[in-house]
Amino acid sequence: MKTISTDKSYGGTQGVYVDRSEACGCDMTFAVFVPPQAAKGKLPVLWYLSGLTCTHSNVMDKGEYRRLAAELGLIVVCPDTSPRGDHVPDESDNWQFGKGAGFYVDATEPPFSANYRMYSYITDELPRLLAEEFPVDMDRQGIFGHSMGGHGAITIALKNPDRFRSCSAFAPISHPSVSGWSKPAFRKYLGPDEKSWRAYDACSLIEDGHRFSQFFVDQGTADSFLEDGLRPDELRQACEAAGIPLKLRMQEGYGHSYFFISTFMEDHLRWHAQKLEK
């Protein structure tokens, strides 16, 4: 692992690191904030998965998570959203597919299956690296994210309920198998058989019997992607039918951007911190 930068912030250290990913077949960059409490021992770790077009840096720059993470003693990890590099297949004019749009799946279709293995990267490879390199208590992990990363957080929590104690999302893609901006990507990553898509779709996973203790979701009412792309009502219906508690807050007048995310970041960090106490 190579350190790209470290900066003191709120008494802790905001670092940016790069390491060779076997899962993705490329170098992968990620950000880790280590709060000052790390001087006294291992700390819980909170994963933040970003949305379409983002890298590790969008939430690091605009998410306003460090103040609370430093207060609450949380390590916050912010991975990239796709494999990177000139050798990685891409559609450079399509912001909803390819680089910046990995959708946290393990692609099965060539040529994408060689690199687009973000599910394995996030759930297996990067956790092992973190446990080696940072003072993380891997028995206390939470996960959250935004939009495509909210989809990633919810699906990864549903598939790994013993690993994560908490899961929340800002404006998550709730039903990617049917949304306009995710359906073409799922077809290219996972093939034409829509049954295979169910393993990466929050609503389908719940229908198929996956469970998680509780979800917390904030959604802006002025979000231009609300009706087709995000579909929070379908997540609500799936959770209700399955008996999964869902705290869904419709935030009047808020959009899809980090102006929305940063406003409610404190609520999410406090919610996770409470569930990640010893």
Add this chain to the structure above:
Amino acid sequence: MKTISTDKSYGGTQGVYVDRSEACGCDMTFAVFVPPQAAKGKLPVLWYLSGLTCTHSNVMDKGEYRRLAAELGLIVVCPDTSPRGDHVPDESDNWQFGKGAGFYVDATEPPFSANYRMYSYITDELPRLLAEEFPVDMDRQGIFGHSMGGHGAITIALKNPDRFRSCSAFAPISHPSVSGWSKPAFRKYLGPDEKSWRAYDACSLIEDGHRFSQFFVDQGTADSFLEDGLRPDELRQACEAAGIPLKLRMQEGYGHSYFFISTFMEDHLRWHAQKLEK
């Protein structure tokens, strides 16, 4: 004035606007955050001047001012750092001069004098526009900034002590007439006669009799520009000699970036808000 974007954030509105500037001979973009208290009447206004290479957006994205501005009821205005446009003379390979590096002076030397009139823009033109378009109480103004913008804030406060009730800075350029990154710019904007530079140099203005009620400065000890570029000790000496109270905090281990600024933003906003109370 044209609205580029508005986003709800922390209950208020973060807007980005553009207007034709007579002073700068070009369109100028700026950001204004209006907190929710504006629904009940006019509010104090706090000017934030940014540093080299920045536009209005750096502090808007990374400065983390909205939470406190919404709590304290402050309108925060973030102008650009130079004139813009293809017709504006520039040195595109020099980040310390030209676009992104207006130094908040009124240039007197051609060809720069036609556009580089940031002092007039900030002290005269933009305030008039703000007073027309936003619910600002112009009797309650504060000013702060970072690096080149800290220089701008301190010099503008010293030259307009009746207009501003409060002034603070993050890592300001304290003595630009002698610093390596500002001296060449001052020569090109203001000409070879260094006497004319004194009107835009904090230490020189104080030596020449300008006064302000009090300054508050935060400076990181790990700031790579500390010794040549910033020179806080020279500001301290000038303030001591003149009897101007200076609260100068050396922040151990902090650098020059927004990771530093955002950490101490709350302290600065609370400091200004107290001085801007009715």
